[in-house]
Amino acid sequence: MTYFPRLTIRLYRCIAYLMCSGTLFGNYSAENPLLAKPAKDLNLTPSELRHVNALAHFAWGSYLALNDAVDNTEIADEYIASIKNNPESDYLIRELLYLWAGDSISTQNSNVVKHLSKIAREDPKLVNLNLLVSNAYIYRKEYKTAEKHLKAVFKEIKWSEPLIIKDLSYCYLHTKQYKKLHKLLRTALSDNNLKGNFTVEYCAAVSYSTVAAGDDTTLSKKMKGKFFNLGIFHAINASESFDPNKNFKNTNEILILAGLLIRQNLVPPAIKLLNGIRKNGWRTPEFTIITDEYLTVDYYLTLAAMYYALNKKDEIIPTLKKAIQLDPGNSEANNFLGYYLAEEKKDFDKAEKLIRQALTKEPNNAAYIDSLAWVLYRKGKYKKAAANILKAIALQKENKDGIILDHAGDIYHALGDTNKALVYWEEALNYNIESSKEVKEKIKSLKK
Numbered sequence: 511m512t513y514f515p516r517l518t519i520r521l522y523r524c525i526a527y528l529m530c531s532g533t534l535f536g537n538y539s540a541e542n543p544l545l546a547k548p549a550k551d552l553n554l555t556p557s558e559l560r561h562v563n564a565l566a567h568f569a570w571g572s573y574l575a576l577n578d579a580v581d582n583t584e585i586a587d588e589y590i591a592s593i594k595n596n597p598e599s600d601y602l603i604r605e606l607l608y609l610w611a612g613d614s615i616s617t618q619n620s621n622v623v624k625h626l627s628k629i630a631r632e633d634p635k636l637v638n639l640n641l642l643v644s645n646a647y648i649y650r651k652e653y654k655t656a657e658k659h660l661k662a663v664f665k666e667i668k669w670s671e672p673l674i675i676k677d678l679s680y681c682y683l684h685t686k687q688y689k690k691l692h693k694l695l696r697t698a699l700s701d702n703n704l705k706g707n708f709t710v711e712y713c714a715a716v717s718y719s720t721v722a723a724g725d726d727t728t729l730s731k732k733m734k735g736k737f738f739n740l741g742i743f744h745a746i747n748a749s750e751s752f753d754p755n756k757n758f759k760n761t762n763e764i765l766i767l768a769g770l771l772i773r774q775n776l777v778p779p780a781i782k783l784l785n786g787i788r789k790n791g792w793r794t795p796e797f798t799i800i801t802d803e804y805l806t807v808d809y810y811l812t813l814a815a816m817y818y819a820l821n822k823k824d825e826i827i828p829t830l831k832k833a834i835q836l837d838p839g840n841s842e843a844n845n846f847l848g849y850y851l852a853e854e855k856k857d858f859d860k861a862e863k864l865i866r867q868a869l870t871k872e873p874n875n876a877a878y879i880d881s882l883a884w885v886l887y888r889k890g891k892y893k894k895a896a897a898n899i900l901k902a903i904a905l906q907k908e909n910k911d912g913i914i915l916d917h918a919g920d921i922y923h924a925l926g927d928t929n930k931a932l933v934y935w936e937e938a939l940n941y942n943i944e945s946s947k948e949v950k951e952k953i954k955s956l957k958k
Contacts, residue, residue, distance in 0.1 A: 564595035593626055593639065631662060637671050644677045648684075657681040672698075672709035679713050688721055688729065699744075711748035712767055715741055719770055725909060745770045749779035754786035765808040772815045780816055807833045807840050814846060826850055841868040845878045852885035861885045876905040880914045887921050895921045912941030916949055923956075932956055 571588030630640045640663045647656035660678045667674065675698050682691035695714045704710050719741030722734050729737075748767055764783050771780040810833035817825040827850065833843040848864030851857050865881045872878060883898035899918045906914065915938035923931035935953050939946055 560595045564592045567592035567595065590626065593629060627659060631659070635667060637663075637667065637674065641673055641677065648677065648680060651684075653681045653684045657685070670703070672704060672707050672713075675704075676709055676713045679717050683717050683720060686726060686728075691717055691721075706747070706751045708748055708751045708753070711744050711751055712763055714744035715748050715767060715770060717741075718744065723909070725907060741770065742774055742776070745774075746776065746779055749782055752783055752786060765806070765812045768812045769815060772812065772819050775819060777816065777819045780812075780819075784813060784816060807837045807843060810836070811842060811846065818850070823854070839867075839871070841871045841875070841878070844868040845875075845881050849881040849884065852881070852888045855888060858885055858889050862889070874905055876902045876911070876914065879905065880911070880917060883921065884917055887917070887924065892921060892924045896925060910937075910941060912938045912946075915941070919949070919952065923952075928956055 567588045571592065574584055574588060626639065626646075627643045630636060630643045633639075640659070644656045644660050644663075647653070647659065657678065660674055660681065663674055664678065675694065679691055679694060682688070682694065695710075695717065698704050698710050699714060718737040721729070722738035722741055745767060749771060752764070764786065768780040768783040771777070771783070810829050814826050814829040814833070817823075817829060827847065830843060830847040830850070833840060834847065837843065844864040845868035848861040848868065851861035851864070862882070862885045865878060865885060868878045869875070869882065879898050879902040883895045883902060886892075886895035886898065896918075899914065899921050902914050903910070903918060915934045919931045919933075919935035919938065922928075922934065932953065935949050935956075938949050939953075
C-alpha cells in the first residue's frame with residue numbers, strides 16, 4: 511500500500527482535539543483507543559505499522575495534554591513511545607518542538623527530554639532527534655549538558671551537519687568559552703565541505719558580533735575589535751551565500767543577519783536578505799502577506815531600520831506602526847518610533863509616551879534612556895535631558911555609543927556649558943558614527 515505521512519500529523523492532532531471534546535470515543539478514557547490492531551486487509555509492513563503506532567501515541571499524548579486531570583507522566587510516556595516507534599520521523603520531532611515552544615518544557619516535558627536523550631545517544635546519526643534534545647537543554651539553559659550531548663554526536667558525524675556546529679557554538683557562546691568557540695568556527699569555516707555554507711557563516715557572524723558587543727571585561731579591546739571585524743566579514747559572506755530557495759527555513763535568522771548588516775550601514779546585502787523573505791511570502795512592492803507566519807515584529811523592525819539607513823522617511827513611521835500593531839508592548843518598536851518622531855520634530859508628547867512605555871520594561875536600557883533625553887531636549891527641557899543623558903552614559907561603561915555622546919554635547923551646548931559640550935563632541939569622534947562630519951562642524955564652530 512502507499513502511505514502518506516505528510517497528511518497524518520495534522521489529522522492526528524485533529525483527532526486529539528475531537529477526543530478531548532468527547533466527539534470521538536465519548537468522554538476521557540485511560541486507554542489509547544488508537545492502538546487497536548489494524549485490519550488485516552491494510553497489509554501494513556512492519557515499518558508502516560511502527561509509523562502508525564508512533565502517530566497513535568503522539569495523538570493520544572496530545573489528547574492527554576489537553577485534559578487538566580491527567581498526570582504529566584502519562585503525557586510524557588506517550589511522547590516517548592511515539593519517538594521510540596519512529597525515531598527517524600522529522601514530522602514528529604517538529605511537532606514536539608512546537609509543543610515545547612512554551613514554558614511546559616520545564617515541567618511536563620522534562621521527563622520526555624531525559625528519555626529522548628537516551629534514544630538519541632544510541633544513534634548519533636539521527637541528527638534531528640539529537641538536535642531536538644540539545645535544543646531542549648539549551649532552552650532550559652542547561653548549556654553544559656547540551657554541550658556534552660552535542661560533542662558525543664559530533665564525534666560520530668564530524669563536520670557533516672552544520673546545525674550541530676551551530677548549536678555547539680551557541681553553548682560555547684553562552685558559557686563564555688570564547689577560545690573553544692573561535693577554534694570551532696575557524697575549523698568549520700576552513701573545511702572544504704562547509705566553505706560558503708550559509709548556516710556556518712551565519713553562526714560565525716552572530717557569534718563574533720555578540721561577543722564583540724558584550725560587556726565581558728576578560729576580553730581585551732584588541733580581541734573585541736578582532737571579533738567585531740570577523741562578525742562583519744562573516745555577515746557579508748552569509749548574505750552572499752544566501753539562497754532563499756535553500757536557506758529560508760528560519761525567518762528570524764535572516765532578520766537578525768539583516769539587522770547586523772544594517773547597523774554597519776551595509777544596506778545592499780541587507781536588502782538582498784529582505785528581498786529573499788519577500789519572495790517567499792510577500793508580493794512586490796506592497797509587502798502584502800500571502801502566508802502570515804513570516805509577518806513578524808522583527809521583520810518590520812528590520813525593514814524600518816533599512817528604510818532609516820536609506821533615508822526613506824515616508825516609509826519609516828508606517829512600518830513601525832505595523833510592528834506596534836502586532837505587539838503594542840514591544841519595547842524596541844516603541845522606542846524606535848518614539849526616537850524617530852523626536853528626531854523628525856513630530857508629536858513630541860506621543861514620542862515621549864512611547865519611549866517611557868519602552869522604559870517600563872527595560873528601565874536600564876541606555877539606548878532608551880538616550881531616546882528620552884533626546885525628546886526632552888527637543889521639548890526644551892534641557893536640565894531633565896542632561897540628567898537622563900548622564901544616566902545613559904553611565905550605563906554604557908566601556909562600550910560607549912558615539913551617538914549618545916553627540917547628544918550629550920548638544921544638550922550641554924543648549925544649557926550654555928560649552929566646555930562640557932566640546933568634551934562630549936570630541937569624545938564622540940573616537941567612535942564610528944555616521945554624523946562625524948556634523949560633529950566636526952559643531953566643534954569647529956565652537957572653537958572660533
